[in-house]
Amino acid sequence: MLVFRNQTSYNRFWDGRNGMNTIYTCIRNLVRTIVTNGYSTAGPPTAAEKEDIERTIRILMSIPFAVKNHLRAEWGAAWALGNDVAENGVAAFNPDYASLLPAGLVGHEDEGLGLPFQLTFFVDGFIKRGVERGWFNAPGASQMQAQLNSLMDAYGKMETIKLTPIPVAHLIHQKQVLALFGCVLPFGMVDDMGWWTVPMVSLVIFTLYGIEGIGSQLEDPFGYDRNDIKMDAIVGDAKTEIDVVLAEWRRLMASLESATDNGDQHLGNGLVVEEEVKEPKFMPPDMFLKHRARPSGR
Template structure:
């Protein structure tokens, strides 16, 4: 039975089936390009040792030397790989915390303001778009793609038009907003001030009662906390002493391996050395990619697709909330035409609910 394709997570879901088994993939998503040089060099060194062993003198070493070195190499690679994957996993979890906070704040703001006067509804619409912008700002900040210096305001300076340095923000940020990235203030933290001010205004105007506003504040604090932890992952690198020693130990192990194998395996020592070093350097290369999980590699977190999916989700909530302000319309209740890109036609939520009951 074929899986049912759904609209949520449309961008982050896999659409194309794998045409080749993963064991036969050497280009897309693989790390072979990063390790081909050291593997070839170790193979060439193994060829040299075998040739010298045959034509000059016996260069063999006792095979017992291999277990001693392999234990050290294995422990170092396990530590490196586990540490790197923890960074990847923690980065994904912290991104989920930010997304969850945006969802919760969006739900609370919209659920409490769909009957507001027009001026207050405009303010709510603006703050929801700022919440979406926080997702983009988080993604760009972690990739060192700093925010725009200014979002032009045509009413103030018509010559600027609608151009922005980062098109993702064009319909999300308030016009005339100056970014302060060049002065060391990240756009994410700057945007949280707008959210905090909205919560304060809602409390003063009686839109939210005090415990509810407190919960909103908790969500905002969780967002900033997760953002700071993602920054820590991005900025904290593996100590260079560990990296140097690990590379030297790998090179030493690959250099000793031909001497320990040449007596027993003769020319077969060459492919065996290639296979062993391919495995070890491959683990090291995967760990290097996982250390910074916020980039553009196939092994990194799919931040572009995740943010776009959440934007679509919140945009639908915002659209339904705007309709809910119309007379005779309740949010998520009533008839609507053309239920999405899947062409599902007319959906009568009320009739569906009555039939289900």
């Protein structure tokens, strides 16, 4: 029974960690696709289109925060005032999280609609707009929606772990068996061990109840305990990584605006085409490269 209990609890812990990794991977893939395909060959994105891209990336960044809060039943933490605190005295307002949510968002968590699910509507709407703008072809948009579906599938599995505890009948019977075993064990050892029975029985019972306690610790892996999944660290790392990508994309867009003001037409990898070329296709340079003049003689 203890082996079953511990194995089940560890599977819940491991599945929860894998679910968080799946969400993070899907968000990475979506962000990469958006920043590398968010333009058409007719020219760079307009100011409104760039704002739409950045808004969608911020929403994707907010989804891990929303998942974490949903699994911890921290409802509405993004809309709390700056001086509000939770029941445990921890500040309920998270400015990093609140700044990622779309302006004017109205939550419906009190009506049973989870915020992570609600945020995916914005991302799906952006994919549709991208297709209409000519940014994504049909197979590419289908792949993006598949990533979004995988994200929601992982979120659903984590929600199942949170909302489905170990059956109470199993927990009660396990405690009864451990207590009965602890009461009977001394009578089976006293003839052979004498007074050594007391420390030996204490050691055995301590070990068995310790194993049972490990299972209880891992049953809900999304909290704040030291043995729980490091949700805050994972979410923080995800935001930091995507912040770097977003900052690089902003620098790239700023350089394209500067080049457009100078009358240049940019092709892939920063090459420039002369004015006499007819109908050049717009292709921005790759990200994460230091663009500079090529030295002479090379």
